[in-house]
Amino acid sequence: MERTESMPALTRPAGAAPTDPESVLLPGHDVPLGRWTTVRRLLPQRQRRMVGAWCFVDHFGPDDVAQRPGMEVPPHPHTGLQTVTWLVDGEIVHRDSLGNVQSIRPGQLNVMTSGHGIAHSERSPRERPPVMHGVQLWVALPDPARAGAADFAHHAELPTWRSGDLHATVLVGDLDGVRSPAVVHTPLVGAELTFGGTAPATVALRRDFEYGLLALAGSAQVDGTTVAPGSLLYLGTGRDRLTVRAAPDCRLLLLGGxxxxxxxxxxxxxxxxxxxxxxAAREEWMAGASRFGTVADDPAAPLPAPTLPTTRLKVRDRHGGVRPVD
Structure with a gap:
């Protein structure tokens, strides 16, 4: 993936001790996704490539799609990851090479596990709501799950909990004892936090997890830093709680692992x-190998892979450092 990445700004609460967890505000940048959709890419970035096993974060919308096609992403392949799709507004139809055809709407969750290989497409339906807004995230699969079978799950309902003006929906993993039914392969959490008032709200965290927080709508204050749509606040590890002061109707996405x-x-x-x-994966996709299969009920031509760079692809760790080749 080729991208231009901005240097993040380091922030620290006034009076905080040097051993306190630091916050790192990561600005996103716009990336075209197909002909009609532009996303704000928040991960990976040069100095922070992952949050737990979350290795890719795209935030799209809110976009007016009443007179436009909306999302139009033809069949394309994946390996070594799970895609996690969550909508605030709109509707998208997922089709994959396992034969699944599934609409997703706000409050529902799609989780596709690529394993060794899968192909899928994502399109706005002909009859659709006028606004499209949501996120797609990737989760890196560990060994041996990344070499396993592909899978897809749709969750029409997800567990929630409320504390004062804070309402949380648990997408994956466990938050404060409330667990999602979605299957993941590393210790992980993802939750949407919505606010009905301006009173500070506190969420219990795990000290062994690292966390990130992005704004889907509205803005919030964390550690003296404003989190607004278009940026992700990396929160590091070592926290047992997170206190947020948000505007009414603010929506945040908490990611951790x-x-x-x-x-x-x-x-x-x-x-x-x-x-x-x-x-090897690129060559098999371009050759139409059985590894990826054929996307159900989508007559569009598969998306061709871009040309590989002339230099070797770099093996990187979660901080962005280059690992030596064995």
């Missing part, structure tokens, strides 16, 4: 462990 220490090669739609592994 146990730090993921397996080095990765991320290029186009593939998450691998070596240059050779990604090259």
């Amino acid at each position: 146990e730090p993921f220490d397996e080095p990765l090669v991320m290029w186009w739609n593939f998450v691998g462990r070596s240059h050779e592994e990604v090259v």
Whole structure:
């Protein structure tokens, strides 16, 4: 994946001790997704590539799609990851090479596990709501799950909890004892936090997890830093609670997980462990190999893979450092 990445700003609460967890505000940047959709890419970035096993975060919308096609992403492949799709507004139809055809609407969750290989497409339906707004996230699969079978799950209902003006929906993992039914392969959490008032709200965290917080709508104050749509606040590890002061109707997405220490090669739609592994996946996709299958009920031509760079793809750790090739 080629991108221009901005240097983040380091922030620290006034009077905080040097051993306190630091907050790092990561600005996103716009990336075209197909012909009609532009996303704000928040992960990976140069100095912070992951939050737990969350290795990719795209926030799209809110976009007026009443007179436009909306999302139009033709069949394309994935390896070594899970895609997690969550909508604030609108509707998208997922189709994949396992034969699944599934609409997703706000309050529902799609989780696609690529394993060794899968293909899918994502499109706005012909009859659709006028606004599209949501996120798509990738979760890096660990060994041996990344070499396993592909899978897809749709969750029409998810668990929630409320504390004062704060309402939380748990997308994946466990938050304050409330657990999502979604299957993941590393210790992980993802939750949407919505606010009905301006009183500070506190969420219990795990000290062994690292966390990030992004604004889907409205703005919030955390550690003296404003989190607004278009940025992600990396919160580090070592926290047992998070206190947020948000505007009414603010929506935040909390992502967290146990730090993921397996080095990765991320290029186009593939998450691998070596240059050779990604090259092989690209060659099989371009050759129409059975590894990825055929996307159900989508007559569009598969999306061709871009040309590989002339240099070797770099193996990076979760901080962005280059790992030596074995």
